[in-house]
Amino acid sequence: MTITPVTPGAPPKRRTALDLARGILTGAVIGSSLAALVVGTVLEHVPLVVGGLAVPVAYGLLVLAAGAPGRAREAAVVPRTALAMIEGLRATGGESSDVPVRFDLTVAPDDGPAYRVESTQFVNLVDLPDYKPRGIVVVQYPPHRPWEVKLVKRPTPEWEDRAAGAHIDSVPGPVLAGEPTRDSGVGGYLTLLALLLGAAGVVFLFRAELFGPDDxxxxxxxxxxxxxxxxxxxxxxxxxxxxxxxxxxxxxxxxxxxxxxxxxxxxxxxxxxxxxxxxxxxxxxxxxxxxxxxxxxxxxxxxxxxxxxxxxxxxxxxxxxxxxxxxxxxxxxxxxxxxxxxxxxxxxxxxxxxxxxxxxxxxxxxxx
Structure with a gap:
């Protein structure tokens, strides 16, 4: 099956209804939990403090459980292999034998257009001279996430032969450095509104104890x-x-x-x-x-x-x-x-x- 790769010029992804609902629920949990901790501490209400701590933990576990099938499907996806040309590289630090190196690559899939991508990899100091600008390397990436490119340090003999005789032309930018940014304007406002409403709801429930007549x-x-x-x-x-x-x-x-x-x-x-x-x-x-x-x-x-x-x-x-x-x-x-x-x-x-x-x-x- 042929999967068309995402090109660098792909428009930002828009939030789905599920994303918006998840953002609203997350905001409500955060707002109500923080308010419960503050109100419970002020009123010395132990169950409220415990609830403020337990609710976000339970919500986090629920989110992890809900995302488990998706992570399992992603783990089962076979990565794609392709050739790439090193446009440039720069070590970004590190004091051990493995240093982080930022690669600027032109990736050339067999069944799609080439694209530019930026990727940071840890490379042993002994192997660092093997990577030079204009050099051809073998890379792998998930079909649905072409920006998650990883260098293959020990490719198969077939791919080694292809890399030795390959020539790849440079592709102009922009450089694909991560997932396209989601359109989060409305979603961000809804999450913030849910956070405020969650906090206000807890304060409203305990308004009598908080704002009762001075005694x-x-x-x-x-x-x-x-x-x-x-x-x-x-x-x-x-x-x-x-x-x-x-x-x-x-x-x-x-x-x-x-x-x-x-x-x-x-x-x-x-x-x-x-x-x-x-x-x-x-x-x-x-x-x-x-x-x-x-x-x-x-x-x-x-x-x-x-x-x-x-x-x-x-x-x-x-x-x-x-x-x-x-x-x-x-x-x-x-x-x-x-x-x-x-x-x-x-x-x-x-x-x-x-x-x-x-x-x-x-x-x-x-x-x-």
Whole structure:
């Protein structure tokens, strides 16, 4: 069967529908994987990070598997043999015995027009004098890829005889140095668009966690500004309990706010033991031990105020509750020693942790 070789002047190949689809899918995989890695790292979402790593690996394996039949067909194709004339050659570097040499060749197939091609081959320094300009050599190349020309170092006796008596005229350029460039204008734009859409899709799915309302529990006390003494708050004190409700824009996690709220409930009165202390973002409730009661209480000054923000932050971010909606810290000493419990609830369920009077975590119950 005669196969017409590709001439140097062949027009660029245009992308097929399959090429465009592959480019779009590749862009989407790259964009979504990178976004998943970034978003997963920011949110500390381990499954998302694992997915960002696993998806491109799985896609790469899928591409390799899909291309295996084509590679097998190419490997089964018998290469064509032809004579070629060396137009010029130049060593391009190398410090070993085999140096890369760039050959400019005129290839003359038996059943097609001659063409110019550029090819880089590794040649042993001992054999380098055998290759000279205007010299005739034997080459091989795949029928469907005439630019992949390789010199045959030990041709058969028949081809050696043909090369010894052959004369090949030079063919003008251009030089064929590789596969004709594909027309990638539309394909490139579609791939880029798919990349952007893939990244945007991941960000959109986790927009609530990324761009939700700012929560003062996520920042340490040193990063929060001091509470504005001019803002409103409501304090209610009775014989059995006391409550402080902060106004809009305030939080018990503003610097010193929790301690001031507790002091406002005990100011001007004899120090009383607390039975329980319940803290929420803008609400503090203290239940005092009844007068004359022997119920186990504790001094509110003994609370580890400096550790409370870190305990709440850990409960909200490290116990598996994504987008926590509510949280509550309860301090009590019913068992004899001061104990702090922080509970959080969200779309994934509820979780809690328990700490001792020094603010050291002694137990964690993650979300299930």
């Amino acid at each position: 003062t529990t996520a920042r340490p006390p040193s990063a929060a500004g001091p509470a504005d003494s001019g803002t409103s708050s409501t304090t209610i004190v009775s014989a059995e309990s006391g409550t402080v409700a902060l106004g809009p824009g305030q939080s018990m996690f503003d610097e010193g706010a929790l301690r001031r709220a507790v002091d406002s409930l005990t100011r001007g009165t004899k120090k009383r033991q607390a039975l329980t202390v319940v803290v929420q973002d803008r609400l503090l409730t203290v239940v005092f031990t009844p007068a004359g009661s022997h119920a186990p209480g504790f001094d509110v000054d003994a609370l580890p105020y400096a550790r409370i923000p870190a305990l709440v932050r850990e409960a909200r971010t490290a116990l598996g509750v994504r987008s926590p909606r509510t949280w509550q810290l309860t301090a009590e000493s019913l068992t004899g020693s001061l104990t702090l419990r922080v509970g959080v609830t969200g779309a994934d369920g509820a979780a809690s942790l328990e700490a001792n009077g020094d603010g050291e975590v002694v137990r964690r119950i993650p979300a299930r």
